């Protein structure tokens with residue numbers, strides 16, 4: 158029985174999963190999800206694109222890696238496939254929690270895991286009454302937020318946002334009002350305003366991978382991916398920040414496993430990439446100016462990396478492109494500045510390990526380019542292992 | 558005119574009267590493709606990179 162992989166547009170991650178599966182001798186069935194119609198009727202179900210019937214493919218697989226990029230589609234895909242009797246990595250309870258930052262934070266909070274002080278106001282900034290009058294709620298929402306979080310710096314973020322889109326920082330009341338006004342109900346923030354205290358992190362944040370295979374205890378990788386930069390308070394990589402592979406102290410790894418358990422609960426197998434910040438505050442180990450100058454030195458080798466990443470030939474000849482990518486990252490990582498910054502982050506993480514704050518869990522993380530080459534974690538391996546662990550249990554007839 | 562889908566490798570039949578800039582979609586995987594160039598019997602397609610607001614992590 159083979160493993161299915163559901164995708165919308167195969168990116169380097171999906172091509173990387175394919176390459177890794179080939180190397181391991183695992184058969185993967187590719188199922189394009191976006192242009193398919195799924196029919197349910199009294200005779201069963203069908204799964205068809207305009208030109209191909211995937212129903213038998215679906216029938217023959219027992220487990221699916223859900224690499225659907227849209228959060229909403231991914232959630233639907235999980236429910237559909239689970240209803241058709243398939244195991245999905247990640248399973249629906251995990252997807253349901255990860256879909257929403259608020260839900261994720263609530264699960265962490267219940268377990269006593271450090272999170273940013275958070276306030277949710279379930280009201281939209283602008284409403285229209287039945288008789289067509291406009292109501293503006295910014296002032297009231299700002300009052301409620303300031304009542305809970307004080308009038309310091311406040312971050313507003315969409316509940317189901319990705320890539321740092323619409324995550325804004327307000328330094329005063331005027332900015333807060335403006336940022337609240339910007340939040341319109343949308344697919345990434347269906348209702349209300351999610352606000353957080355501004356965590357006094359330094360120039361970096363962390364991405365930490367935790368995973369669980371069926372029959373085994375959850376575990377956390379010993380290294381994490383630090384994303385670093387001074388240009389924006391948002392340090393996520395999508396915005397062009399630099400990346401470093403750093404060793405994680407055991408306290409942080411244990412906390413990450415706790416986060417994984419809080420979300421994975423009774424599910425057999427899952428994989429999550431957690432986003433965390435460290436509230437370093439004034440506890441910096443070197444001057445900002447020194448770090449900035451080291452980061453500046455890395456701009457040129459990282460530009461080479463970016464150029465390779467943007468190369469459109471990757472689909473045509475993935476293996477050669479991949480080699481070029483590996484070389485460019487190696488060149489970036491061989492520089493003295495890389496090692497200097499990496500050590501600073503590692504030391505800062507170690508010294509401030511008890512100030513770790515978790516704020517998000519990603520259920521379909523990008524990994525082939527940065528997490529694999531910088532932190533040394535090829536997520537395709539644990540993903541395939543998770544899938545195999547549940548596939549074997551179904552094969553042995555262990556499913557309830 | 559025949560060509561292959563860059564995504565799923567399925568054979569694609571491009572209509573004879575296809576124009577440069579026209580958007581086709583692969584009937585197998587649904588990938589949207591833009592006709593970049595047509596010369597004689599050969600046609601060059603390029604993937605359209607659509608990205609929704611809730612995509613990516």
Ligand SMILES: Nc1ncnc2c1ncn2[C@@H]1O[C@H](COP(=O)(O)OP(=O)(O)OP(=O)(O)O)[C@@H](O)[C@H]1O
Pocket residue numbers: 273312314318319320321322324353354355356357358362390391392393394395432434516517613614
């Ligand atoms: N409360 C906060 N205090 C300080 N910085 C924050 C806070 N929340 C978010 N950030 C910064 O903003 C960045 C983007 O925020 P967040 O991760 O919530 O957005 P996202 O859209 O989910 O991004 P991604 O998909 O890349 O994880 C974070 O990586 C972090 O650097």
